[in-house]
Amino acid sequence: MSKKKPLFEFKDIHVEVEGKEVVKGVSLTIMPGETHAIMGPNGSGKSSLSNALMGHPSYEIVKGEAYLDGQNIIEMASDERSRAGLFLAFQYPLAVPGVSVANFLRSALQSHRGKDADMSDYRKLLKSEMAALSVDPAFATRYLNEGFSGGEKKRVEILQMSVLNPKVALLDETDSGLDIDALKTVAEGINRYHNADNGILLVTHYQRLLNYVKPDIVHVMMNGKFVKSGGPELALKLEEKGYEWVENENNNRVGV
Amino acid sequence: MNTKATMIQNSEYTISDISPELMRGPQWLRDLRNKAREDFNQAPLPRRGLHLWRYTDPGKFMYELNDASDTTYGDNYDVVEKIERHHVDEGTLAGLVTDLGGREIKRYGTEALAEKGVIIMPLSEAIEKQHDLVEKYLYQAISSQTGKFEAMNGALWNDGIFVYVPNGQVIEQPLHLLREAGMENSATFPRLLVVVGKNAGLTLVDEYGGGSMDEDKGISFVNGAVEIFGLAESKVRYVSLQRQTSATNSYLTHRAQIEQGASMLTIPLVFGGSLCKQNFGVRLNGAGAHSDIYGLLFGSMRQHFDNHTLHHHAHGSTSSNIDFKVVLKDRAQSAYTGLIRIENGARNCEAYQENRNLLLNPGTKAQTIPELEILNEDVSCSHGATLGSIDQESLFYLQARGIAKNEAVRMIVSGFVTTTLNRVPVDLRERIETFVAQRLEGI
Numbered sequence A: 001m002s003k004k005k006p007l008f009e010f011k012d013i014h015v016e017v018e019g020k021e022v023v024k025g026v027s028l029t030i031m032p033g034e035t036h037a038i039m040g041p042n043g044s045g046k047s048s049l050s051n052a053l054m055g056h057p058s059y060e061i062v063k064g065e066a067y068l069d070g071q072n073i074i075e076m077a078s079d080e081r082s083r084a085g086l087f088l089a090f091q092y093p094l095a096v097p098g099v100s101v102a103n104f105l106r107s108a109l110q111s112h113r114g115k116d117a118d119m120s121d122y123r124k125l126l127k128s129e130m131a132a133l134s135v136d137p138a139f140a141t142r143y144l145n146e147g148f149s150g151g152e153k154k155r156v157e158i159l160q161m162s163v164l165n166p167k168v169a170l171l172d173e174t175d176s177g178l179d180i181d182a183l184k185t186v187a188e189g190i191n192r193y194h195n196a197d198n199g200i201l202l203v204t205h206y207q208r209l210l211n212y213v214k215p216d217i218v219h220v221m222m223n224g225k226f227v228k229s230g231g232p233e234l235a236l237k238l239e240e241k242g243y244e245w246v247e248n249e250n251n252n253r254v255g256v
Numbered sequence B: 001m002n003t004k005a006t007m008i009q010n011s012e013y014t015i016s017d018i019s020p021e022l023m024r025g026p027q028w029l030r031d032l033r034n035k036a037r038e039d040f041n042q043a044p045l046p047r048r049g050l051h052l053w054r055y056t057d058p059g060k061f062m063y064e065l066n067d068a069s070d071t072t073y074g075d076n077y078d079v080v081e082k083i084e085r086h087h088v089d090e091g092t093l094a095g096l097v098t099d100l101g102g103r104e105i106k107r108y109g110t111e112a113l114a115e116k117g118v119i120i121m122p123l124s125e126a127i128e129k130q131h132d133l134v135e136k137y138l139y140q141a142i143s144s145q146t147g148k149f150e151a152m153n154g155a156l157w158n159d160g161i162f163v164y165v166p167n168g169q170v171i172e173q174p175l176h177l178l179r180e181a182g183m184e185n186s187a188t189f190p191r192l193l194v195v196v197g198k199n200a201g202l203t204l205v206d207e208y209g210g211g212s213m214d215e216d217k218g219i220s221f222v223n224g225a226v227e228i229f230g231l232a233e234s235k236v237r238y239v240s241l242q243r244q245t246s247a248t249n250s251y252l253t254h255r256a257q258i259e260q261g262a263s264m265l266t267i268p269l270v271f272g273g274s275l276c277k278q279n280f281g282v283r284l285n286g287a288g289a290h291s292d293i294y295g296l297l298f299g300s301m302r303q304h305f306d307n308h309t310l311h312h313h314a315h316g317s318t319s320s321n322i323d324f325k326v327v328l329k330d331r332a333q334s335a336y337t338g339l340i341r342i343e344n345g346a347r348n349c350e351a352y353q354e355n356r357n358l359l360l361n362p363g364t365k366a367q368t369i370p371e372l373e374i375l376n377e378d379v380s381c382s383h384g385a386t387l388g389s390i391d392q393e394s395l396f397y398l399q400a401r402g403i404a405k406n407e408a409v410r411m412i413v414s415g416f417v418t419t420t421l422n423r424v425p426v427d428l429r430e431r432i433e434t435f436v437a438q439r440l441e442g443i
C-alpha cells in the first residue's frame, strides 16, 4: 500500500478581519476520503477560517500555509482556489439578482472545465443533480438565492457542490435552517458526493448532521484556536456537556 | 447650392422668426408657435445651481440654427430600420414608423391598426385630418410655460408623430417609432403626441438614434417633446430608447397624464449621446391611477447624463413606483433627480422611488437627489438610493465558484440590468442586451 499524501493541509493559519485577529494559529490535515468537523461557540472564528481559506479579500491570512493536493493556495485568488478544487458552501449565501441558477452554474462549470470545453452534458447533469436533491426544476430559471428560503439556499449550495465536484468541500453550517426532511436530503447529497479521493471539512453546531455524515475527526474551535480534537464521540460529549466543559478541562490542564 | 449648415453655440440665442415651412397650419397653431417663440426668447437661461440645472450647463442646448436643410443621416439607421421592419413582417411588432428628423415620416405595416381605428400619422397631417383631437391635446402636457427648452421645441418642432388609440382597443404588439437625428451641424426637434382612449391599451417603443459622431466636424443637437394621455382605465407601456451617437447633445421632455384607473409603465433606456438631459413625468389625475417608471442608464467614455423623473399625484388614491438604475464606466457621469409631488387634497397615495448607481471604475461620477413635496400626511412614501462599486460579497460568491473576476463583474452587471430589461418587449430586449454586452467587453 502506497503512503497517501494529504489532500488538504493548513498550518498555523492566522486570520485578520478589520484589523482584528480572529483566527489565531490553527492547523489541520485532511487525508483523501476523510471528513472533519469543526464545532465551536458563536464568534469563535469558524466562518472567518472558511472564508479566509476560500480567499475572501476581507479575511486576510496574515500568517500560515495552506496546500490543496500539494499546491500552495495562499497566493491564489478565490476563483483559482475554486478551480484548483476547493469549495465553500456559505453559511449565509447571497442573492445575486438577475443571474439565474442555471446560468450561474453553467458559467462556474465552464470556468472549471476550461473556456472551450464541451458543455453539452450540462443540462442533463443539472437536471439529475436537482432531482437528487429534491430541488424543484423551476429553480433553474430563478435568480440565484433571490427570495429563496433559508433551507432552499442551503440545498442550492449543495447542488453547486455536486455539480462542481470539488476535491475538498468546506461546508459552513449547511445544516442550519433545514427542516428534518431537508436535513436528510442534504446529508444524502453530501454522502453521494463523498468518496475515497475527496475530503470534507464541515462546520456545525449540532450533532444531528453528524448522525448522517460521519466525521472521522472532530475539532473544537474556541476564540480563534482549535482547543481539542477527537473522534466522533467528541461531538456527542459536546452536545451533552457544552463548551464550558472543554474550557474547564483545558484550564485545569493549564493550571496544573 | 451647397451651403454647409453651421451651428454656433450661443447662450444669448433668440429665435428671430419661424420659417414659413413651419408656419403652416391653422391659426391656433401658428399663434401657439409664436407664443412659444416669445416665451423662449423672454425666458432667461436657467441659472446653474438652480433646480435641475446643478449638473448640466444649459448653454450646451443653445445653438444658432442656420439652414440645416442638407442634413445627412448615418449608416446605422438602415441597419436598425431593417431589423425593425423584419419584426413587422414577422408579426412581433404592430407597426413601425420611421422619422428622419421630421423631414420624412413613413409607416410600415400599420394597415391592420388603421382598420381598428388606430390613427398613426405625421403630426402635420393629423393637424389637418384630426384637427379637433390634436387641438384638444397638443401642448396640454408640455407648454411653452413648462420651461425655456420646452418653449424652444414648441416653436420649432419640425413635424412629429401622432398616435391615437380609440376607446376599448387594445393593441397587443408594440408599435415602434424610429426617430433619427441628423449628423453633424444639425438640429432636430422631434415631437410626439399620443392619446390612448378609455379602456384601451398600447405599447410604444420610442427610439432615438442618429446624431453626430465627430465633435470636430460639429455636434448634432436634438430637442424633443413627448406628450402622452392615458384616458380612464387605459394601459400604456412606453419605452424610450436613447442610443444617439457620441457627439450629440440631446434634451428630451416627456410628460404623461393618466386618468382614473389608468396605468402607465415608462421605461427610459439611456445609452447614447455625449450630453443627454431627459425629464420623464407622469401626472396621476384620477383615483386608481398607477404609474411605474423603470429606468436603465449605462454610460461609458465621457458621456454626461442628467435625468429627472416626476411623479405628480394630483388626485387621491393613486400610486407610483420608480426604480431607476445607473451603470457607469470609464469617465461617464450621471445625475438623477427624482421628485415625488403629492397634492394637498390627494389623500391615500402611495409613492416609492429607488435609484441605484453602480460605478464600475473610479473615474465615474454619480449624483442622486431625491425630492419629496408631500402636502398632506395621509400618504405612504419611501425613497432610497445607493451608490457604489460592485458589491465585494457578490463578487466573492461568484469567484468562489471558479468564475474569474472580470467575468464575475460582467455577470453581476448583466444581472443588475436584466431585472429591468425583463420588462422590455422581447425583440427590443435582444438589441439592448447587445449594447450592454458591448459596454461590458474589456471589463
Ligand SMILES: Nc1ncnc2c1ncn2[C@@H]1O[C@H](COP(=O)(O)OP(=O)(O)OP(=O)(O)O)[C@@H](O)[C@H]1O
Pocket: A017, A018, A022, A040, A041, A042, A043, A044, A045, A046, A047, A048, A049, A058, A091
Ligand atoms: N466582516 C467582518 N467584520 C468585522 N468582524 C468580523 C467580520 N467577520 C467576522 N468578524 C468577527 O470575527 C469573529 C469570528 O466570527 P465568525 O463569523 O468567524 O464566527 P463563527 O465561529 O463562524 O460564528 P457563528 O457560529 O456564529 O457562525 C467575531 O468576533 C466576528 O464579529
Ligand SMILES: [Mg+2]
Pocket: A046, A047, A048, A091, A172, A173
Ligand atoms: Mg459562522
